[in-house]
Structure formats: C-alpha cells, structure tokens
Amino acid sequence: xxxxxxxxxxxxxxxxxxxxxxxxxxxxxxxxxxxxxxxxxxxxxxxxxxxxxxxxxxxxxxxxxxxxxxxxxxxxxxxxxxxxxxxxxxxxxxxxxxxxxxxxxxxxxxxxxxxxxxxxxxxxxxxxxxxxxxxxxxxxxxxxxxxxxxxxxxxxx
Amino acid sequence: xxxxxxxxxxxxxxxxxxxxxxxxxxxxxxxxxxxxxxxxxxxxxxxxxxxxxxxxxxxxxxxxxxxxxxxxxxxxxxxxxxxxxxxxxxxxxxxxxxxxxxxxxxxxxxxxxxxxxxxxxxxxxxxxxxxxxxxxxxxxxxxxxxxxxxxxxxxxxxxxxxxxxxxxxxxxxxxxxxxxxxxxxxxxxxxxxxxxxxxxxxxxxxxxxxxxxxxxxxxxxxxxxxxxxxxxxxxxxxxxxxxxxxxxxxxxxxxxxxxxxxxxxxxxxxxxxxxxxxxxxxxxxxxxxxxxxxxxxxxxxxxxxxxxxxxxxxxxxxxxxxxxxxxxxxxxxxxxxxxxxxxxxxxxxxxxxxxxxxxxxxxxxxxxxxxxxxxxxxxxxxxxxxxxxxxxxxxxxxxxxxxxxxxxxxxxxxxxxxxxxxxxxxxxxxxxxxxxxxxxxxxxxxxxxxxxxxxxxxxxxxxxxxxxxxxxxxxxxxxxxx
Numbered sequence: 001x002x003x004x005x006x007x008x009x010x011x012x013x014x015x016x017x018x019x020x021x022x023x024x025x026x027x028x029x030x031x032x033x034x035x036x037x038x039x040x041x042x043x044x045x046x047x048x049x050x051x052x053x054x055x056x057x058x059x060x061x062x063x064x065x066x067x068x069x070x071x072x073x074x075x076x077x078x079x080x081x082x083x084x085x086x087x088x089x090x091x092x093x094x095x096x097x098x099x100x101x102x103x104x105x106x107x108x109x110x111x112x113x114x115x116x117x118x119x120x121x122x123x124x125x126x127x128x129x130x131x132x133x134x135x136x137x138x139x140x141x142x143x144x145x146x147x148x149x150x151x152x153x154x155x156x157x
Numbered sequence: 158x159x160x161x162x163x164x165x166x167x168x169x170x171x172x173x174x175x176x177x178x179x180x181x182x183x184x185x186x187x188x189x190x191x192x193x194x195x196x197x198x199x200x201x202x203x204x205x206x207x208x209x210x211x212x213x214x215x216x217x218x219x220x221x222x223x224x225x226x227x228x229x230x231x232x233x234x235x236x237x238x239x240x241x242x243x244x245x246x247x248x249x250x251x252x253x254x255x256x257x258x259x260x261x262x263x264x265x266x267x268x269x270x271x272x273x274x275x276x277x278x279x280x281x282x283x284x285x286x287x288x289x290x291x292x293x294x295x296x297x298x299x300x301x302x303x304x305x306x307x308x309x310x311x312x313x314x315x316x317x318x319x320x321x322x323x324x325x326x327x328x329x330x331x332x333x334x335x336x337x338x339x340x341x342x343x344x345x346x347x348x349x350x351x352x353x354x355x356x357x358x359x360x361x362x363x364x365x366x367x368x369x370x371x372x373x374x375x376x377x378x379x380x381x382x383x384x385x386x387x388x389x390x391x392x393x394x395x396x397x398x399x400x401x402x403x404x405x406x407x408x409x410x411x412x413x414x415x416x417x418x419x420x421x422x423x424x425x426x427x428x429x430x431x432x433x434x435x436x437x438x439x440x441x442x443x444x445x446x447x448x449x450x451x452x453x454x455x456x457x458x459x460x461x462x463x464x465x466x467x468x469x470x471x472x473x474x475x476x477x478x479x480x481x482x483x484x485x486x487x488x489x490x491x492x493x494x495x496x497x498x499x500x501x502x503x504x505x506x507x508x509x510x511x512x513x514x515x516x517x518x519x520x521x522x523x524x525x526x527x528x529x530x531x532x533x534x535x536x537x538x539x540x541x542x543x544x545x546x547x548x549x550x551x552x553x554x555x556x557x558x559x560x561x562x563x564x565x566x567x568x569x570x571x572x573x574x575x576x577x578x579x580x581x582x583x584x585x586x587x588x589x590x591x592x593x594x595x596x597x598x599x600x601x602x603x604x605x606x607x608x609x610x611x612x613x614x615x616x617x618x619x620x621x622x623x624x625x626x627x628x629x630x631x632x633x634x635x636x637x638x639x
Contacts, residue, residue, distance in 0.1 A: 011609035060560040091496035
C-alpha cells in the first residue's frame with residue numbers, strides 16, 4: 001500500500017504475514033490491537049501506541065504527540081498541484097475584494113485580493129512577478145483552502 | 158430563582174453555562190444556526206431553537222429572534238456568554254424591555270465601557286491611569302501605535318503601526334474589520350507597548366453597591382493580539398501591586414455603576430506601571446482560572462446577582478489558592494501560518510488527570526465550519542504552585558489528541574515547555590521573542606514508517622468514524638430526555 005504526506009514524503013508498505021517491508025527496511029509486527037481509534041502493536045520488539053482514524057482516503061495518526069496525515073497514493077503517481085505561480089486560497093473563506101484585473105502586471109507580494117474567514121481579513125498576495133491570466137473567483141464567493149483563485153502567467157523561475 | 162434560562166451563544170461557553178444551570182436546577186434553552194443543528198451546545202440543552210442561517214448576522218446576532226425565542230419558550234432570563242451580543246447595550250435594553258432578566262451589567266455600563274474612547278475619558282476622571290492616546294490625524298503621533306476599534310475586542314479590528322507611512326492603510330483595514338465584526342467602523346490610536354504584561358482583574362458587583370475583585374489573570378501570551386495562554390496569579394505582581402491594581406479595578410467598575418461579572422484590563426510595564434486598557438462587560442473566556450484559585454463558580458454568581466441576591470462574601474473573605482493556567486485550543490494550522498482549519502473532528506480525546514478541566518464546545522464527530530470563532534475548547538489546570546501547574550499543563554497537552562482538524566496543541570506545548578515561560582518572563586512579546594519562527598516538529602523517518610505500517614493495518618470496517626453517530630444526534634438525544 002502506498003501513502004504520502006502533504007509535503008510529498010512517500011511510504012510504500014509491502015506486507016507479508018507478520019512482517020512488513022518499506023523499501024529495504026524489514027519490520028516484524030506482533031500483538032496488533034485496535035479499540036476504537038486506539039491502536040497498539042509491537043514493531044521489532046518495541047510496543048507502539050497511537051491513535052489512528054481514516055476518512056475519505058486520508059489517514060490521521062497521532063504518534064509521540066505528532067499528527068501525521070497520510071493520503072493513499074497510487075504507486076508511482078505524481079500528484080497534480082497548482083503551478084507555482086498560481087494563487088491559491090490559503091484557507092477557506094469569503095472573497096471580500098478583488099484588487100486586480102486580468103491582463104494586469106503584478107509583482108511579488110502585491111495584494112491581489114482580500115479573503116475573510118472567521119472575521120479576520122487576510123491579504124492574499126502574488127507569489128511572484130507576472131501577468132494575471134485569469135481570475136477564477138468572484139467577490140462574495142466562498143472558496144475552499146487550496147482552490148486556485150488567480151492564474152498568473154509569465155516567467156517561472 | 159429562575160426556572161429557565163436561554164443561552165444566547167454557542168460553543169464551549171454555551172455548554173459551560175448550561176452546566177452551571179444544571180447544577181442550579183435551571184432548565185436551559187439553546188439557540189442555534191443552521192450550521193449548528195447538531196452542535197454540542199444543542200445536544201446539551203433541554204430545548205433548542207433554530208434562530209437563523211449560518212452567518213452570525215443572520216442567527217447569533219439576531220437580537221429580535223433571540224428575545225422572541227426566550228419568550229416563546231417560557232424563559233425568564235438570557236445569558237449572553239461572551240462575544241456575539243454580550244456587549245451590546247441595545248440588546249441588554251431590549252431583553253429587559255421584553256420583561257426578561259439580562260444576566261449581565263446594566264445597559265448603560267455596557268455602552269460607556271463599550272466605547273473605548275468614552276471609557277478612557279471616564280477612567281481619567283476616576284483617577285485610573287490610561288495608555289496615552291492620539292487622534293487619527295494628529296501630528297505628534299509617537300510610534301509605534303495600535304489602531305483599535307472603538308467597539309472592539311478579541312483582537313479584531315486591531316493593527317500595530319510602526320511608522321507613519323503605514324498608518325492610513327492600517328486604519329482602513331481596521332475599519333473594515335471593525336465594521337464586519339462589530340457593525341461600527343470607529344477606530345482610535347493608542348501608544349503601543351511592544352513588550353508589556355497584559356494583566357486583568359475579575360470584578361463582581363451586586364445590585365446593592367458591593368463591588369469586589371477576584372484577583373488578577375495574566376494574559377500576556379498572545380499571538381497576533383489573541384490571548385492563547387492565561388494564568389493566575391501573575392508571575393509579575395507582588396502583594397502591594399496586586400492590591401493597588403485591584404483597588405483601581407474596583408474604582409473603574411464603580412465609575413460606571415457596574416453590576417454582575419466584568420473584567421478590567423490593564424497593560425503593565427516591567428517597572429510595574431499600570432494603565433487601564435478596557436473593561437470587558439461580560440464573562441471572560443479565561444474565567445475558569447479565577448474559579449480554580451478562588452474556589453468560586455462565576456456563572457453561579459452571575460445568575461445569583463442577576464436574581465437580585467447580594468454577594469455572599471466581601472473582599473477580605475477572598476483568597477488566591479494555588480496556581481491555575483489555561484490554554485486556548487484553536488482549530489488552526491500552525492504549518493500554514495496558523496490559518497483557521499475546518500472539517501470534521503474525527504477524534505477529540507481530552508486529558509483525564511487530577512486538577513484538569515476541559516471546557517469544550519466540540520466532541521468527536523462534530524464539524525468545524527468557517528462561520529465562527531476558531532477557538533473550540535479550553536484546557537485549564539490547577540496546581541499547588543506555578544511549577545506544578547506548568548508540569549501538569551505539559552502532561553495534559555500531551556494527552557490532548559485531536560484528529561481531522563489541525564490545532565495549535567503542539568504549539569501550546571512548546572510555549573509551556575519553554576524555559577522563558579517557566580522563568581515567568583511572560584510578556585506580550587513572548588511569542589515574537591522566542592517562538593516567532595516556530596513550525597511543528599515533523600515526524601522522523603522511523604515515525605513515518607510506523608505510521609504507514611499502522612495505516613496499512615487499518616481495517617476498512619473500523620477505520621471510519623461516522624461523522625455523526627445516530628445516537629449522538631440532537632433530535633434523538635432530546636427525544637430521550639423529554
């Protein structure tokens with residue numbers, strides 16, 4: 001089974017019986033117990049306790065006080081992401097103002113639009129220099145985190 | 158005593174007030190927006206009334222519908238909680254005009270303290286020191302200054318400005334935020350003290366003229382002017398300064414004829430000079446730490462005072478015992494600049510240990526939406542002294558697990574574990590000085606291996622936690638109760 005973290009780290013787990021391989025690392029697994037979200041298991045002789053829950057293909061794991069988020073990945077697939085120059089919503093919220101037009105030259109750091117969520121206003125700024133190719137949102141629209149709001153054309157370094 | 162109270166709020170504070178009502182054998186009526194139909198405060202109430210659509214302006218801020226709901230459900234009083242209509246003088250008036258009791262101060266006291274500019278003037282007349290202020294267009298502005306909403310609070314409509322060039326843009330942004338959050342875009346300028354202590358006093362006043370303070374709360378650990386950690390006693394105050402500030406806080410409350418619970422906020426420099434900031438004319442988010450060290454229940458006392466009973470103690474009866482700390486749990490993603498995070502809470506596991514209290518507005522299965530404040534719970538600990546409270550908080554944060562929505566828990570853990578925090582160097586510059594570049598510690602390579610193995614073992618059957626367990630639903634819950 002293949003997993004990846006939001007920052008692109010991948011793990012491919014090959015299981016056979018009581019052992020698992022990740023790349024050339026071999027892990028012996030024993031005493032797996034799962035009650036609710038609590039999982040306890042012995043890996044290479046050491047007991048590990050964690051919380052684990054899966055929803056819609058995303059597995060959340062609390063281990064040693066860290067929250068690890070793993071998505072199921074198809075082997076070898078490259079995740080499609082917005083191109084580096086495009087402007088994506090950093091959080092879900094409502095577009096309150098759009099300060100640029102298609103065709104306009106913008107510079108890094110320039111405020112392109114204002115987003116309001118939970119009563120806090122955030123300035124969404126250009127990630128790089130370029131020309132506004134398309135505006136993909138409208139004032140008053142509720143947008144989701146990660147949604148592309150503005151496409152910026154021009155040199156990509 | 159009241160038989161039935163409507164709680165005009167949501168989230169953790171609504172739940173907390175309902176708990177107090179239950180202890181006093183008072184029936185509770187919740188209000189809710191369409192986004193909150195299955196929220197915890199709805200499930201915990203004896204009755205719940207839909208008040209409007211998801212945006213606050215169409216629901217939790219609809220004074221008319223809330224008052225109608227209270228009358229139609231046979232309530233005798235309304236508790237506003239904090240935020241929303243809690244500091245809205247017109248609402249307090251309208252509640253009383255409708256023949257109901259407003260569990261809070263007189264409308265006049267709310268209005269006078271609610272205008273930060275009028276409050277400043279009142280305090281100057283009452284002999285309480287205030288932070289130097291400036292007109293928006295003054296020539297002699299002594300930067301840095303803070304742009305603040307006259308009707309503001311909670312860090313909204315606030316901007317720090319370090320140079321004249323940035324002033325007009327900051328004023329415009331603050332005005333927009335203030336307009337959106339409070340419906341009033343008046344802003345003013347105050348001298349900004351970059352490194353100071355934010356120390357506030359809990360006030361209680363009855364309708365017979367008795368006014369006491371329940372000591373201080375140090376609220377200096379803030380991110381972007383939002384409090385995240387509060388404690389009492391303050392590591393800064395000695396007994397003399399504590400008594401002097403307490404007397405000033407009482408004088409501030411008396412200057413507006415205050416009744417019920419309120420909080421007088423001061424900014425204190427390292428030399429111990431203190432200045433009045435504002436008075437919050439309501440129950441405060443961080444009230445539980447005061448409850449921990451005084452052994453009093455502030456919501457009980459609010460209800461008793463509103464019912465016309467005298468304070469059951471005088472200033473000399475009050476003592477601080479031990480040390481209490483509160484951490485505010487926010488649904489926000491520290492890996493993305495602490496922006497609010499939303500989604501279903503797949504797991505909420507709260508710490509269970511001695512001296513720990515969790516005031517939560519959510520449980521496993523609840524949804525966090527964009528409509529309301531990202532603060533979803535408060536973790537409060539009590540210890541015999543400050544070091545014990547700190548150790549206990551660290552342990553409690555380690556046990557607090559929330560999955561599905563990102564939170565600031567790991568960040569809080571690193572603040573609490575910081576040696577400067579242990580040393581009591583708790584100024585408003587703490588985060589900027591010590592943790593400005595903080596990012597969550599990434600999992601190690603071997604932790605990622607373990608996580609991937611665990612994920613591969615997850616049985617599809619038990620892996621999914623249903624977002625809303627049918628037994629948890631509001632309708633079936635109420636069906637069972639009533």
